[in-house]
Amino acid sequence: MYGFRRNAQGHACLGETPLSELLARTGLETPVYFYDLDAIAREARNLRAGYGSAPHVVAYAVKANSAGSVVRTLAAEGVGADVVSAAELEVVLGCGIPASKIVMSGVAKKDAELDFAIASGLLAIQAESVEEVTRIAVRARALGRQARIGFRLNPGVEIESHAHISTGHDKAKFGIARADVARAFEAVDAAGPVLLAVGLSAHVGSMLHEVAPYLKSAQHVCDVARARRASKPGLEYVSFGGGFGIDYGGGPTAEPADFARQAVELLGREGLSDLMLVAEPGRSLVGAHGVLVAKVVQSKVSADNAWVMIDAGMNDLLRPALYGAKHRVEPLDRERSAPEWRVVGPVCESSDDFGAHPLGPNAPEAVVIRDAGAYSFTMASEYNGRAMASEVFVKSGQIVSTSASPGAAAWVKRRLQA
């Protein structure tokens, strides 16, 4: 049994084990993130099965969750990585992901980051502008190395998602616009042998519920790939990005393996089946397989308002404040029931609000915030002098590793020294 579930007593569990028991075993102070490594491994296997025998690399978007235990679990499933900084690259290499399965994206990679990526011999550095293509050539020449590059194309496709996670439209800072693709190839070809143009990618944004917008963007990648191949050899892969949605409680989304199957079919129809397919999923591999456990500090009832105030805040889980995201918040050790309470954190911002949730007639002692495996801990901050939460990694009901909070004292020391 994997993932988040309720046992017969109504206790929130990861797999078979109640979260309150896991929390007691660690002796850690809340808030604590718990992750189910078995469920993450299964997610990777399901997605990879969608590609069948087609040559592919699942390049996990590490920004979703960069914990070593998570990355090592995915590496063991044959997964690669999509990184956006030198630090992320160091983590994934340290977790044993081979450079040949790593792509680096990002709109403003610094020279030192490009140098590290070039020296590491990645599958590709995905250039996001014509200007960057030229900078990569300069860095490769300085290092006396050849750089393998891909273009991240901006497909000009709008998706139905929050504006902050829609990246493939005309006004987005991401990717090489349709109008600039020819110039980008001219820049590569003019640079000579220091640059090898090996790939083309696009990523329309996150939380896709259906495959159609993904295929629309993928079609643009295929069109550019066919045109390039007609004039020059060298392309090795196409990537249609990530963005596969998960069910945060609002209803099911298309399965990640459906995106994979349809990508394989599209390549076949386009006569490009000899190219390797790269996918860059983040959220879909880890999002549903992490939870944040918080204690209730106090409740507050005033006029028509009933608040439950917890010890996790927007500094621990920013998505509701940043994107208006709704995570299910449930009592830790009993089923949900009416009435609703407004669940808020301790941070001095009105946006530190996790929404209204049916927590029962009396405020519970602790709550579990679901689907907090992606873009949760990785977006955390120490705002308001609040130390980062602890993280606990679980496999077959056993705690296999723990990353304890640095604690408030470390923050105090750094602030006093500043």
Ligand SMILES: Cc1ncc(COP(=O)(O)O)c(C=O)c1O
């Ligand atoms: C280039 C790129 N690839 C992949 C991803 C991962 O997206 P998701 O977590 O929605 O799969 C992102 C997310 O920001 C991205 O920018």
